[in-house]
Amino acid sequence: MKKPFVYITRKLESDIVEKLGNIAEVQMWDSIEKPVPYDILKEKASKAHALLTMVSDKVDESLIASAPYLKVIANLGVGYDNIAVHEATKRKILVCNTPDVLSDTTADLTFALLMATARRIVEGHEYIKKGHWQDWNPYLMAGYDIHHKTIGIVGMGRIGEKVAKRATGFEMNILYHNRSRKQKAEEELGAKYVSFEELLGQSDFVVSLAPLTPETKGMFNRKAFSLMKNSAIFINAGRGLVMNEADLYDALVNKEIAAAGLDVFEKEPISANHPLLKLQNVVVLPHIGSASLETRKKMMKLAVDNIDLALQGKEPKALVNR
Numbered sequence: 001m002k003k004p005f006v007y008i009t010r011k012l013e014s015d016i017v018e019k020l021g022n023i024a025e026v027q028m029w030d031s032i033e034k035p036v037p038y039d040i041l042k043e044k045a046s047k048a049h050a051l052l053t054m055v056s057d058k059v060d061e062s063l064i065a066s067a068p069y070l071k072v073i074a075n076l077g078v079g080y081d082n083i084a085v086h087e088a089t090k091r092k093i094l095v096c097n098t099p100d101v102l103s104d105t106t107a108d109l110t111f112a113l114l115m116a117t118a119r120r121i122v123e124g125h126e127y128i129k130k131g132h133w134q135d136w137n138p139y140l141m142a143g144y145d146i147h148h149k150t151i152g153i154v155g156m157g158r159i160g161e162k163v164a165k166r167a168t169g170f171e172m173n174i175l176y177h178n179r180s181r182k183q184k185a186e187e188e189l190g191a192k193y194v195s196f197e198e199l200l201g202q203s204d205f206v207v208s209l210a211p212l213t214p215e216t217k218g219m220f221n222r223k224a225f226s227l228m229k230n231s232a233i234f235i236n237a238g239r240g241l242v243m244n245e246a247d248l249y250d251a252l253v254n255k256e257i258a259a260a261g262l263d264v265f266e267k268e269p270i271s272a273n274h275p276l277l278k279l280q281n282v283v284v285l286p287h288i289g290s291a292s293l294e295t296r297k298k299m300m301k302l303a304v305d306n307i308d309l310a311l312q313g314k315e316p317k318a319l320v321n322r
């Protein structure tokens with residue numbers, strides 16, 4: 001019998017994918033850095049039984065509709081808003097992600113971004129490198145305290161809970177807003193459930209880890225920023241499209257909020273000419289929440305396991321559309 005065909009949209013190390021070689025014919029795009037063009041992905045998908053995709057690959061309705069043999073799409077990431085899941089479900093195609101293995105790593109980065117933004121770490125670094133450090137003064141690079149402040153987490157999933165855990169070490173007051181109440185976080189971390197508006201009004205740090213859904217799209221808009229404290233710092237390490245960047249820019253320029261730390265953007269990669277990047281009180285990163293060497297390998301292995309199990313007719317480890 002002909003082996004199933006697996007297409008992987010980046011060139012991954014052979015020891016990571018070798019397991020699939022036993023049960024399938026495996027092809028990979030020839031670069032780890034550059035994405036596969038959409039047309040090539042669509043053409044490969046039309047013959048594939050399994051796809052291993054990145055969160056930056058567009059796996060839309062039209063691609064899925066033209067993939068008659070497809071059984072499983074394994075995305076490298078906990079998010080899967082790049083995939084038309086409803087279309088996959090309609091066609092009984094399994095959609096998998098890589099949760100849990102990245103939660104601590106992403107929480108570390110979220111907290112690092114929060115700290116870098118509050119304590120002006122990047123500005124200070126640039127200040128010295130540009131030779132501007134001539135004198136010391138009492139307000140030189142003075143930022144905002146983190147300890148004992150209020151953090152408001154929007155999207156209290158697995159990563160949110162890990163961020164909350166880190167916040168306890170800084171003796172912070174923890175608020176959260178989520179689709180559902182999180183009893184464990186309330187009992188073990190002392191997190192308090194509040195409405196979105198209350199969270200915006202009371203938090204010193206508003207941290208978005210919300211997934212992108214029709215409900216969350218654009219939720220951080222002009223009105224949301226206007227409800228935040230003038231001293232508030234907005235951190236987004238979830239998905240860029242939950243915020244309106246033009247509204248965020250206005251809120252920063254009009255001093256409605258103090259600063260922002262962003263790992264995600266409406267359109268990625270963000271253009272180097274984007275107005276937000278001209279602001280001194282904005283710290284930006286290129287969507288690297290889960291990017292530690294250890295975790296990226298774990299994510300790749302989990303995505304491979306998901307495909308391996310699905311092609312053997314077994315339940316994948318992390319199934320999104322059960």
Ligand code: DGY
Pocket residue numbers: 055076077078079080102238289290
């Ligand atoms: C995720 O896991 O969804 C990240 O955003 C990308 O790795």
